[in-house]
Amino acid sequence: MDVLWAEGGPLTAREVGRLIADRDLAPTTVMTVLDRLTRKGFLTRVRDGRAWRYEPAASRDAYIAELMLEALDMTGDRSAALTRFAQAVSGTEADVLRKALTELEEE
């Protein structure tokens, strides 16, 4: 996935395999992984002659943003899917906390 994001253009399985140079992967392994990611909707592919060319369906930042929205409980569904440490508060409320923090640090 990182290779595809770095490249910025559609790649074939063979090219992906070549770019992951630090690991000696069999072409079929690469193809299996790409195929699985495509089925899950993370990649799109187009025919190019006899091979498929793969491209990320969304950017890395888009997925990070999706994770963070859930992490900060801002999707609005208040689900119990995650347990969070604490949440940021807004404007005047934050001032109360900032004051308490200063007091605690001075002790």
Next chain:
Amino acid sequence: MIAAVALAALAAVCALSAWRMTSVRWTWRAPRAAIALWQALGLTWGLASVGALLAYALEPWGRGVIHGLVYLVTHWREPSGLQRVGALAAGLALLTVLMAVVVVAMAQTLQARRRHRLLLSLVARDEPAVPGVRVVDHPGAAAYCVPGLKSQVVISEGTLSLLSRDELAAVLAHEDAHARERHDLVLLPFAALRWVLPWSKVVRDAHASVALLVEMAADDHARLRVPPKRLATALLRFGTAGAFATPHGALGMGAENVMARVNRLVKPGPAMRRRYRYGIVAGAALLTTSAPLLWFLPQ
């Protein structure tokens, strides 16, 4: 008639106690015991409400709810009188709705987690400084746990730069408690009930109370391993690190809850006597067994 009246009274007592529990403060001194009591109240309320309706419907046969239902199914005979048939339908409908809501909520939660895990496997990275924790490259402050058989603790890049080493250790100890005690399972039925009854203030407050108690239980767990003051400063830093503008009025109780947790950590009051804590847990256990027993009461 005794069973129906007793069950109806029990349901009323549970609802009334839940309403009281949302505003009392002694629960903060023994969060774990209070959570047990909340669970007992919720479960008993459901069983007693359903039981009261069914007990009234099946009362003429004098067999109790459980054996009355068995009789109904095996002999396929409906109770006489429109009122009793109505009560039977209402009782069975309520039971179905309550169970379906929990099942649907569980399915949705599992699906959301599966997607979240998948995304994490694509974009999160390991950080040598914090082994066993997944790091997401984002400047916002976030620290959370994706619960499951293999729970995963996740923090953001923003958290790494926001907190000192000790504070980070405190946050991780807190998240570890969530993961180990499966607090998500405690919250699930309350979240589910809130989802079907979004307009009910008691249900909303109940969910918020339990959510806060769960955080306090995790804080208590963390303070055994790290200095409580570090956990308190981490909480405050998190609260003030508003990387995003908060959505309209979604987090009204935010600061109040954070301050409640901070005050508990910095100035811990006298712990609740063990005797009382055990008393609460025993009361919760007694409450939980009362409704099923009444389901067997023949009259």
